[in-house]
Amino acid sequence: MKINNENGKNKLELKNDMTIQSINCQEFEEFIIDFLDSNLSSMQQNIFLKHLNECPSCKRYLEDYQKSVKLSQAAFDNKGESDYEAMPEELVQAILAARKKLP
Amino acid sequence: MDLSKKVEISTNDIQLVEQLKHGDTDSFEYLVREYGGYMLAIAKRYLHNDADAQDTVQDAYIRAFQAIHNFKGHSSIKSWLHRITVNSALMKLRANGRRPVELIDDSPSLFDGNGKRIETNSEITLSIEDLAIDANKQWLVKAKIDLLPITSRNLLLLRDIEGYSTEETSELLNISIAAVKTGLHRARQRLKKSLESERY
Numbered sequence: 540m541k542i543n544n545e546n547g548k549n550k551l552e553l554k555n556d557m558t559i560q561s562i563n564c565q566e567f568e569e570f571i572i573d574f575l576d577s578n579l580s581s582m583q584q585n586i587f588l589k590h591l592n593e594c595p596s597c598k599r600y601l602e603d604y605q606k607s608v609k610l611s612q613a614a615f616d617n618k619g620e621s622d623y624e625a626m627p628e629e630l631v632q633a634i635l636a637a638r639k640k641l642p
Numbered sequence: 643m644d645l646s647k648k649v650e651i652s653t654n655d656i657q658l659v660e661q662l663k664h665g666d667t668d669s670f671e672y673l674v675r676e677y678g679g680y681m682l683a684i685a686k687r688y689l690h691n692d693a694d695a696q697d698t699v700q701d702a703y704i705r706a707f708q709a710i711h712n713f714k715g716h717s718s719i720k721s722w723l724h725r726i727t728v729n730s731a732l733m734k735l736r737a738n739g740r741r742p743v744e745l746i747d748d749s750p751s752l753f754d755g756n757g758k759r760i761e762t763n764s765e766i767t768l769s770i771e772d773l774a775i776d777a778n779k780q781w782l783v784k785a786k787i788d789l790l791p792i793t794s795r796n797l798l799l800l801r802d803i804e805g806y807s808t809e810e811t812s813e814l815l816n817i818s819i820a821a822v823k824t825g826l827h828r829a830r831q832r833l834k835k836s837l838e839s840e841r842y
Contacts, residue, residue: 563757563758565757568751576808594759596759596761599765607766607834611787611803611833622680622683623682626675634703638704
């Protein structure tokens with residue numbers, strides 16, 4: 540994640556010294572991962588949420604971004620069915636035979 | 643599905659590990675029959691054919707047998723085997739080299755000179771409910787993930803599907819935490835674009 544300025548600090552880091560009050564869409568996007576992982580400080584999060592509330596375009600972007608994450612998780616959701624594959628007997632025997640050869 | 647978190651090891655696991663450490667043959671067979679199907683399902687998430695997935699499970703068991711004396715009990719046996727399987731699958735992928743990927747629009751989001759987003763009309767029309775009632779839609783999303791570039795696919799699987807943390811993913815892929823974050827964002831963007839390109 541890079542939003543480096545000339546001091547080598549990113550813009551949200553600079554917000555901790557209260558020098559910056561807002562971010563643009565590009566900066567917003569670069570902090571989505573940390574936002575979703577709850578890794579932003581409360582001050583950083585406030586600035587992030589402020590942009591989210593003021594920018595319909597980023598709001599739509601974030602909604603679809605989160606939707607694609609949820610769709611990928613739903614694709615692997617086995618709806619309570621077993622998450623086990625049938626284990627071929629030949630594979631069981633091959634593993635046990637390989638174990639016997641171990642030093 | 644977060645098996646990566648540390649859990650208290652059960653009494654049964656403690657007993658099983660002790661028997662494995664003493665070389666008890668029946669316990670090794672139990673370990674294979676009890677968890678083999680689970681490990682095979684994990685391996686198939688990463689590998690495209692049954693033979694590679696089965697090789698991965700066999701490799702994972704060999705590594706587990708060799709490492710059982712180092713098992714510290716910081717996690718359940720299932721969680722421990724899960725991680726070994728993921729590691730073995732990643733090694734198999736590296737050994738297999740390149741594979742076909744979907745030619746999707748891979749450009750990042752567009753911004754004007756002031757960093758303001760340039761909007762497109764694209765949106766994801768597929769819903770979570772669609773996947774819940776239609777196995778074909780589930781398959782379609784899985785296929786989209788399968789066709790991502792390998793690094794993107796592995797990051798999505800590890801972070802969003804397996805539930806490993808950023809730090810754990812960094813260890814498994816041997817890349818920096820910053821690279822995990824940047825790569826995951828790129829992977830999610832790629833999947834988003836790929837899903838937007840379809841009309842359901």
